[in-house]
Structure formats: structure tokens, C-alpha cells
Amino acid sequence: MYTVEVTLRGTPLSLAVQRKELSDAETLYRTIVDSMKTTAPNLLELTCEKETDKKIGVLVSEITAVQVSEKGGGPSKGGFTGFGV
Incomplete structure (x- = not known):
């Protein structure tokens, strides 16, 4: 499972969504x-x-950073907080 994490301006928490494949x-x-x-x-x-019933709309002008990381099957690697984790 791969996590795409989005950081928003003025918000301490990140939003995260997951994809099954690296290419996605x-x-x-x-x-x-x-x-x-x-x-x-x-x-x-x-x-x-991962949670297919969840969706969110984000105003693009408020995005300050985006990253992709691999989420392992064991203990949480990054401890992501936010959407979809």
C-alpha cells in the first residue's frame, strides 16, 4: 500500500489517501x-x-506539499494522521 500525503497551508495535520499500486x-x-x-x-x-467510501475536496491553491511513501504491513512507518489512514 502506498500513501500520498498532502500538506495544506495553515493546517498542522496532513491529508493522506492510499493507493494499492506504486504506479497509481x-x-x-x-x-x-x-x-x-x-x-x-x-x-x-x-x-x-483503502477506505473507498471516503473522499475529500481540496482547494489546490492551499496545498503546500505532496509526497508519496510506502506503508509497510507491520508497525506504522510514518505515523500518518489525517484522511484515509
């Missing part, structure tokens, strides 16, 4: 980064493959 996580990462490059305020909808 990298595609979502690239989508978010490309959205951050635009000047128009866009709304980006994120869904989680």
Missing part, C-alpha cells in the same frame, strides 16, 4: 503537482482505495 500513487502525485502549477483556484477531489 505516482499518477496521483503527478496530478496534484501539476494542479499546483496552475494559477486558477481549482478543486481537487481525492479518494482513498
Whole structure:
């Protein structure tokens, strides 16, 4: 399982969604980064493959960082907090 974590301006907690495949996580990462490059305020909808009924809309202009990491099957590697974990 791979986690895509999004940090928002003025918010101490990150939002995180998960993807089963690395290629899917990298595609979502690239989508978010490309959205951050635009000047128009866009709304980006994120869904989680682990908890499929959860989704969230994020104003792209408020995203300050995005990262992809692998979530191991054992104890939590990063201790992510937020959406979809």
C-alpha cells in the first residue's frame, strides 16, 4: 500500500489517501503537482482505495506539499494522521 500525503497551508495535520499500486500513487502525485502549477483556484477531489467510501475536496491553491511513501504491513512507518489512514 502506498500513501500520498498532502500538506495544506495553515493546517498542522496532513491529508493522506492510499493507493494499492506504486504506479497509481505516482499518477496521483503527478496530478496534484501539476494542479499546483496552475494559477486558477481549482478543486481537487481525492479518494482513498483503502477506505473507498471516503473522499475529500481540496482547494489546490492551499496545498503546500505532496509526497508519496510506502506503508509497510507491520508497525506504522510514518505515523500518518489525517484522511484515509
